[in-house]
Amino acid sequence: MDWDKIRLFYEVVNAGNFTRAGEKLGVNQSSVSRQISTLEHELKVPLFHRHPRGLVLTEHGELLFRAAQDMRLRLDETRQRLTDTSERPAGELKVTATVGIGGIWLARRITEFLDRYPDVQIQLILTNDELDLAMREADIAIRLRRPAQPDLIQRRLFTIQYHAYAAHTYIERFGEPERIEDLDKHALLCLGGDQPSFILDLHRLTHLGRDPKDPRPARLVVNDSLALRQAIENGAGIGMAPDYAMSTNPKVKQVLRDVEMPSLESYLVYPEEMRSVARVQAFRDFLVAKAQRWDF
Template identity: 30%
Template structure:
């Protein structure tokens, strides 16, 4: 079995379409189609079902996916072993993270990692969305829940808190609520509930059963900026709010606690660059632990 054909199969399975896989691999889509056809011929079965929206795995394709991922893991491990245990860290690592943690915490710190390893390229994708590690949308993901499915390696990074905040200007003009019931008399800034990437991030009811934010923003950083501008009272990440002296805590409701996890697919475990980035993030979080709670 040709490893290149298996590699192309994995790209199509993860992208869900031949054109997307071709772009990711940097080769012509006709070549991708031809190599998939050759693999199907050698296996004497159809691996993909062509649809108007792309390529779906057949039942045989689903079974072969597990085999292909084990082959991929062996190839990665073999290359890592041949490369040895030298100090050189090279290649590209993509990190998917929630926008608050990604921009406010990771972005100012990752430059030190790339300065330490000149041959390492780090791609930070800090957006409010979930990332599929099995589809290789990221090499490392920061999540707010521990994954329970898939061949993933997960470790808890840190607990963090979210609390109510208002700008000093808003407090001076409108006062602050003393109880959760008083929140109904205030302008509220919130998130777009149906775009929350995790059930654990749909937490408004923990602050007020009748939470009714007329200004909703899908980005944690966007909510912070709106509250700073006096748009109302919002539920903000404590570690972000603390960096803005113009924000004050609203003590009508105590903060709630959540957690960040660092996750990667088990097939990339042998890669030195993945381990280097994972270790760096863990060390930086540990140094700043008091910031989060």
């Protein structure tokens, strides 16, 4: 098959119609339509159902698009490998991490990495969703649980310890809880929203020492971990937070120090095929060194 026509077909699917695909490729709509018709003639199958509202892939079109998508991904990967050198990492590196660890722990260290490797450009994607590394939604990830996929390389980084925190201003007004039962008399702040259940469970002071069917009421539920920490810092109540984000904050104090609190293991994860990419190696070694020195 003619790769130029396959590439054109791929762009038409992504664009949704011949006109937008032509604009992206710098050719007119009739030329795009003609080449797609030629491709269908050569393959002897229809690739699109043509409707006034746009194009819809046929079953054959779906099959060809998946193949074209795979070819595009592998070509991009090959191009990036060819432009990489083991002596001087270069190119774009897509890094994904959770909002909390990416927005605080990682963001504080990115400048040092960029200074060390000026030819690497970082695209930092902060999300609690686990992006598909195999489909190159990201090149490397920091995750808060061990990945199940067998084709992913994983390296444990560090343990993230969570504790209950309250602002000094809150404690001055309402006192400090000494026992779990004291939480019944305090304003509790929790993480909520569309988050993985294992993340939500870490923040549920409402359930600590209580029957799960009879939790304490939460004064505030917020769907963003950074906003939750801001609320704790500003005295809205008591909430759970990771030590890396709060232990050096002079505005807050760790409470319930004698109570055993949850923790998570963090992992650095990347696809097997990215093992020899220089910028991935450099970023991996940088983060592992930080983790080993307990650089918090």
